[in-house]
Amino acid sequence: MSRESLTWLNQNTLIGFTAKRGTAWHYRASHQGDEPNHYPGPIPVADVKRRLFHWQPVEGTVETSYLTEDGVTRLTDPTRKTIIRPDTGQILGIFKQGFQIHEYNRWLVDHIETILDDDLAIGSAGLLRGGALAWVQVELPDTCTTPEGVAFRPFLSAATSLDGSLSSTYQTGAQLIVCDNTLSAALASANARRVKIRHSRRSLARIVDVRDALGIIHQAADNFAAEVQQLCRVEVSNSHWRAFLDQHVPLPQERERGRTLAETKRLALTRLWTQDERVAPWHGTAFGVLQTVNTYTHHGQIVRGAVRAERNMHRMITGDVDDLDLTTVQTLEKVLNRSILGKAA
Known part of the structure; x- marks a missing residue:
C-alpha cells in the first residue's frame, strides 16, 4: 500500500x-x-x-547491469517486460510476456x-x-x-x-x-x-x-x-455483545502490548455500540453490530502505510468489505448459535 x-x-x-x-x-x-x-x-x-x-500505459524492456572484476556487465531478459506510465516515467510493474x-x-x-x-x-x-x-x-x-x-x-x-x-x-x-x-x-x-x-x-x-x-x-x-x-430483526443483548467481543477481539493472557491494544480496540468498539450516533438507531440488533465493526474499521482502526481515505477506497474496490462484513456476521452467528441471513433464491 x-x-x-x-x-x-x-x-x-x-x-x-x-x-x-x-x-x-x-x-x-x-x-x-x-x-x-x-x-x-x-x-x-x-x-x-x-x-x-x-495517458496510455506502454510496455518496455527489462534490462539490468552489475559490476564484476572484468567491468560492467549488462543483461536483457526477453521473457519479461515492464509496464510504464509515460507521462511520469514511472515503472508500474514488471511481468512475464503473457501479462495483458x-x-x-x-x-x-x-x-x-x-x-x-x-x-x-x-x-x-x-x-x-x-x-x-x-x-x-x-x-x-x-x-x-x-x-x-x-x-x-x-x-x-x-x-x-x-x-x-x-x-x-x-x-x-x-x-x-x-x-x-x-x-x-x-x-x-x-x-x-x-x-x-x-x-x-x-x-x-x-x-x-x-x-x-x-x-x-x-x-x-x-x-x-x-x-x-433481516439483520434488524435479530436482537443482540448486552451479554451477546460481550460474547461477540470475546470472539472478535480476544484478550491475550499475557499482560503485554498485545493485550493493551486489544483492550483499547474493545473499548473503542463498545463506545460505538453504546454511544455513537452512527450506530444508535440500530443498537441492540445484528445490524447494529455490523455497523459498529464496519464503522470502526473505516474511521477508527489504526492505519499503517497509507492515509485512511486511500485504505478505505482500496477496501471498496478490491471487495475486502465483503470479507469484513461476512466475517462479522459469521462471528455473531456463532455467539447467537443461529443463522442470521437466509440465502435468497
Missing part, C-alpha cells in the same frame, strides 16, 4: 453527487489545484477520461458507459499508487432508504491495475449516507456475483462476462435492503 498524499487524493480522485452526500473524507480545498475534484451531481464521462485516464494490459479507458470507462442512463451515473473514479490502480463507480442518483431508516446508495464498481495487484474486478456494494461507510450488498444473496478477469491473453474473450455483470446494480439495492431487514 502506498502513502498517497492528501494532494494526490484531491487531484487524482473524482467524487460525484456531493449535493446529496456531502464531501469526501479527504476533501481539502487548499489541495484541489486548478480544478475541484467534487461534483454536485454525476461525474461526466469526458471528465474521467480527461482528468484521470488521459487492461487499459483503463477500455476496461473501466467503455464497459461502464454501456449501462449509463437516466438511472445510473458515475459517482466516483480515481487513481491510486501513482496510477497503478484505478476504479470507476456507478451509482443510482437518488438515495435509497429502508423501512428501518438506513439510507444508502447502491453502486457497482469497476477496478483494475497495471501492477498486477488486482484483476479486473466488477462488483456491487452499498454506501451508507450516515457515515460514508461501504457495506457489502452480497451477504444474503446466492445469486450475487463478483466478476474477476485476469490479465492474460485470453482475457479479452471474457468481455461478455463483464457485460452480463453490469446488469446487477438495481438488484444490489434490493439485496442490501433485504440484508438490513
Whole structure:
C-alpha cells in the first residue's frame, strides 16, 4: 500500500453527487489545484477520461547491469517486460510476456458507459499508487432508504491495475449516507456475483462476462435492503455483545502490548455500540453490530502505510468489505448459535 498524499487524493480522485452526500473524507480545498475534484451531481464521462485516464500505459524492456572484476556487465531478459506510465516515467510493474494490459479507458470507462442512463451515473473514479490502480463507480442518483431508516446508495464498481495487484474486478456494494461507510450488498444473496478477469491473453474473450455483470446494480439495492431487514430483526443483548467481543477481539493472557491494544480496540468498539450516533438507531440488533465493526474499521482502526481515505477506497474496490462484513456476521452467528441471513433464491 502506498502513502498517497492528501494532494494526490484531491487531484487524482473524482467524487460525484456531493449535493446529496456531502464531501469526501479527504476533501481539502487548499489541495484541489486548478480544478475541484467534487461534483454536485454525476461525474461526466469526458471528465474521467480527461482528468484521470488521459495517458496510455506502454510496455518496455527489462534490462539490468552489475559490476564484476572484468567491468560492467549488462543483461536483457526477453521473457519479461515492464509496464510504464509515460507521462511520469514511472515503472508500474514488471511481468512475464503473457501479462495483458487492461487499459483503463477500455476496461473501466467503455464497459461502464454501456449501462449509463437516466438511472445510473458515475459517482466516483480515481487513481491510486501513482496510477497503478484505478476504479470507476456507478451509482443510482437518488438515495435509497429502508423501512428501518438506513439510507444508502447502491453502486457497482469497476477496478483494475497495471501492477498486477488486482484483476479486473466488477462488483456491487452499498454506501451508507450516515457515515460514508461501504457495506457489502452480497451477504444474503446466492445469486450475487463478483466478476474477476485476469490479465492474460485470453482475457479479452471474457468481455461478455463483464457485460452480463453490469446488469446487477438495481438488484444490489434490493439485496442490501433485504440484508438490513433481516439483520434488524435479530436482537443482540448486552451479554451477546460481550460474547461477540470475546470472539472478535480476544484478550491475550499475557499482560503485554498485545493485550493493551486489544483492550483499547474493545473499548473503542463498545463506545460505538453504546454511544455513537452512527450506530444508535440500530443498537441492540445484528445490524447494529455490523455497523459498529464496519464503522470502526473505516474511521477508527489504526492505519499503517497509507492515509485512511486511500485504505478505505482500496477496501471498496478490491471487495475486502465483503470479507469484513461476512466475517462479522459469521462471528455473531456463532455467539447467537443461529443463522442470521437466509440465502435468497
